[in-house]
Amino acid sequence: MPVLNLKSGFADSDDLDTLMAGIGKRARAAGRAMALAPAQTKDLALRAIAEQIRVSAPAILRENARDVSAAQAAGQTKAIIDRLTLDESRVAAIAEAVEKVAGLPDPVGRQLAAFERPNGLLIERISVPLGVVGVIFESRPNVTADAGALCLKAGNAAILRAGSDSHRTATAIAAAMSEGLARAGLPADAIQLVPTRDRAAVGLMLTGLGGCVDVIVPRGGRSLVERVQAEAKVPVFAHLDGICHVYVAEGADLGMARTILLNSKMRRTGICGAAETLLVDAAVAKTHLKPLVEALLEAGCAVRGDAETQGVDPRVTPADEADWRTEYLDAIISAKVVDGIDAAISHIEANGSHHTDAIITDDTEAAARFLNEVDSAIVTHNASTQFADGGEFGFGAEIGIATGRMHARGPVGVEQLTTFKYRVHGSGQTRP
Amino acid sequence: MPVLNLKSGFADSDDLDTLMAGIGKRARAAGRAMALAPAQTKDLALRAIAEQIRVSAPAILRENARDVSAAQAAGQTKAIIDRLTLDESRVAAIAEAVEKVAGLPDPVGRQLAAFERPNGLLIERISVPLGVVGVIFESRPNVTADAGALCLKAGNAAILRAGSDSHRTATAIAAAMSEGLARAGLPADAIQLVPTRDRAAVGLMLTGLGGCVDVIVPRGGRSLVERVQAEAKVPVFAHLDGICHVYVAEGADLGMARTILLNSKMRRTGICGAAETLLVDAAVAKTHLKPLVEALLEAGCAVRGDAETQGVDPRVTPADEADWRTEYLDAIISAKVVDGIDAAISHIEANGSHHTDAIITDDTEAAARFLNEVDSAIVTHNASTQFADGGEFGFGAEIGIATGRMHARGPVGVEQLTTFKYRVHGSGQTRP
Incomplete structure (x- = not known):
């Protein structure tokens, strides 16, 4: 023995x-x-x-x-x-x-x-x-x-x-x-x-x-x-990363977008379902980008953006290529303007981790496309990214969150x- | 290039x-x-x-x-x-x-x-x-x-x-x-x-x-x-082995047992769903063992048995420990008498490969226990072991048979x- x-x-x-x-x-x-x-x-x-x-x-x-x-x-x-x-x-x-x-x-x-x-x-x-x-x-x-x-x-x-x-x-x-x-x-x-x-x-x-x-x-x-x-x-x-996106699409209500974005990023920054990247559609950038960025900054979140995002507030610092693939797990977000839903989906597929991604829009057709085409364990429409949890899904509890493709995906x-x-x-x- | x-x-x-x-x-x-x-x-x-x-x-x-x-x-x-x-x-x-x-x-x-x-x-x-x-x-x-x-x-x-x-x-x-x-x-x-x-x-x-x-x-x-x-x-x-069992239990109709056994073993001997071991319950050994062994021998199947099985026909050769874990993929079967359903299930759990295992009996309670307790991808009652096939399951076709525990089991x-x-x-x- x-x-x-x-x-x-x-x-x-x-x-x-x-x-x-x-x-x-x-x-x-x-x-x-x-x-x-x-x-x-x-x-x-x-x-x-x-x-x-x-x-x-x-x-x-x-x-x-x-x-x-x-x-x-x-x-x-x-x-x-x-x-x-x-x-x-x-x-x-x-x-x-x-x-x-x-x-x-x-x-x-x-x-x-x-x-x-x-x-x-x-x-x-x-x-x-x-x-x-x-x-x-x-x-x-x-x-x-x-x-x-x-x-x-x-x-x-x-x-x-x-x-x-x-x-x-x-x-x-x-x-x-x-x-x-x-x-x-x-x-x-x-x-x-x-x-x-x-x-x-x-x-x-x-x-x-x-x-x-x-x-x-x-x-x-x-x-x-x-x-x-x-x-x-x-x-x-298991899941290795939670690089979750909030895509504010054409037809997004600004108030709802702001609420969901702040919750997705700031409710808890250290969890896998926290948003790490904001994508704003070019169609609503003029009206939505500045107020969304300001709301983040006011909530204490650092913003790293592309040229257009840097243009709306001097406190935005430049994002580099690595930012789009970084899970900050902190009060930091990367942000960029994308030209249409195809560009948003491509960005998510190229840089995301297939955990949770959200679209904000009142356009149900665009929402259906996003939910269908984004290849993540959880895709949400007009809801926070921070729901990846057995309790929230009604499973009672979960042993973990999985992003593999076999058997178990999402809350386990x-x-x-x-x-x-x-x-x-x-x-x-x-x-x- | x-x-x-x-x-x-x-x-x-x-x-x-x-x-x-x-x-x-x-x-x-x-x-x-x-x-x-x-x-x-x-x-x-x-x-x-x-x-x-x-x-x-x-x-x-x-x-x-x-x-x-x-x-x-x-x-x-x-x-x-x-x-x-x-x-x-x-x-x-x-x-x-x-x-x-x-x-x-x-x-x-x-x-x-x-x-x-x-x-x-x-x-x-x-x-x-x-x-x-x-x-x-x-x-x-x-x-x-x-x-x-x-x-x-x-x-x-x-x-x-x-x-x-x-x-x-x-x-x-x-x-x-x-x-x-x-x-x-x-x-x-x-x-x-x-x-x-x-x-x-x-x-x-x-x-x-x-x-x-x-x-x-x-x-x-x-x-x-x-x-x-x-x-x-x-x-x-994938599946590595198909060490499939036919358990002829108390309450088995001899004619049905013979038909299913011969089909399970001899329909095609080289496939993963072919039976490799016959277990006969002590309760029916006296009436069923000899005719089942003879039917196998007459069909051209070599039988390797425990002492009791050797006793019913001189053509039965002795089985050694390795036989219970051997996938012959040939016209050979190992055979033994087991003392009750618990012994049968224990034998299968200890020696089987969790592919397909069958019980033959008219006792529906015993059948339910077997189907519940044998931990294999496919468990059958009064049916051949050779049904592990997408076509037979109504799946149209299958890419393979899996014995893993995750995601895909049985015909894929x-x-x-x-x-x-x-x-x-x-x-x-x-x-x-």
Whole structure:
């Protein structure tokens, strides 16, 4: 048996291999039990987990305080400390979020399609769990509960890998979850937290632990997602960039354009759905460009523009080629005038990241074209770009936002944590 | 411009890189046009392609004769020569298959879901093409037309890579397809055949050609699929093994069991849906085992069995551990007695390949359990395992059979060559 040393990691990589292989095998076995668990048992477990998180709040906060001190001592940034820090209300919110997942409809066992064949075979397409979901996250300890709860609801087993900074907090939350699972008679291994900070554990998860991991969900910054996408040998649900556009087209109401633009850019600047580029159609540039730019500047947003945009306000600085492909995640926007909807769509296709793009116009035909032709996971008409969220989509919660083309796109809720199988009902049919 | 030398491949790998990058870029551009093509235009193109294949039959057969001679001279196996050889009726069948794809419903633009949110946003989930599909195949030249037609119907661009043996035939078929596309006003680049036999081209496709390939479909033997799964940096739709089981359970009608078993094993032994293992429940072993084994032996199938199976006929040879995990693709079956449905399911989960597994029984409760608990892409009750085919499922045709858990499972028809996007219809909504 490997000897765990949580503080220094594993001296011996064989021990880590053994540890991770064991986690994988237990997850696979637990996943099989979870796939067959009735909806009410899963919901019972979720409610028991929520209760246990509330009961364990003092322990969770104590461990969190240790994580925060260590992060401060290590000189971590204020942003990281903020994401890491829990208080009583945040712990209560974590428990409440888990309870909310219990209230969602069961995504497993739905009949997605059914057809009878001329030979009398009745074929059903039925939703089934994905299997084992590996979640790799950084400093937000609430991901332990959020991701674990969504995986559980969809009948999956989860292997959670917390960042170093949040490891103690995540361990305390995971203990509460195992407790809740056991109380509902489900395998405690259905939600396992990797019990080491050794970064090599991430590499092993990305190989799929010998066929025991079906999908990886990275939750964190760009460098994490890049590493996961480059190294993973199993499918990944993720987005790398959110270079989102607001296109103010011909027929846009100026008031609505201003409101939506400010919300898309400034509601929160650090999220993937925040707008990074404003495109104003030449047809409305004369009336709309100046007030939109001024509204941004007044809201505290720096504007980098093309020549025409620079012309409307001296505070606009020049945009260079790189700006059109930059995800600022900050109070900065790039802005340019485009000559018609084709130019807007071409700009978005050439520079965007296929996350969320919005058109503002009262011209329904132009809106329909934009929604049809822009090849992004989410395209919006007369609505903010900041709706890419499981809660906003009515999915209850999401494990992440995906911009890949396969399987999961946009907010990844419990439904997309399932796949399907075909059930074929015969009466002795053979194939000629 | 790189100088093509189809016989010897590229001396200079820079030239190959340039060639393949160009193919990728043209495919991406063509894919954008295809995604927006109306259903009737795509169907017009498919019918024009079918017609052009018929018109080009003499040229296709001439090139095919050259491929066949070269393969014979190279000492290829009879099986490969068989797969490679076309005649007039096979060319006619290829054209007809393309025409049939034109008759399928358009898989693009379907509303998969729609929901209104409390803030008034109307969110639609709409099917859209995958983008660019890379198809890597070996000696069957008809894959050029089949795969190309399915990709076209689903609004994708296709990059086809033929095996060396079928290269001349594939080139002639691809020329007919480009002609048909152009005649319908669609980009000829929507179906491109890689114009070199250089094997390094496959490696480049597997990297995704700089983001210009969205999914790879390998069509060929195990070594091809293994290489593709190991090296691909993009999603793969494939199956590696088809270790399919027939479980004759308590309550099985002997006559039905015999018919389904023989069909599952012997209809065609070389396909992925062929049964490789017979499981007979202990409850019916006394009455069913001997007649089932004899029926197999009389049909020319070798039987490798456990002790009990060996006991019913001296021609049964002993099965060893490896037999339970072997895909014979031949007239050989492994057979054993299992003690109840749990043992049967455990055996299948431990040894199967999650392709197709069948239960034979009149006990509907046991059948429901089997269909629910066996974690395979296709599970059948009282029906042969050899139905894993787009045609048999009513999908019209399929580009391959997938056993992965994501996105595509079972027969991959035009519907699974699409993904989706969200269209969000607002009236000025911002996020609080």
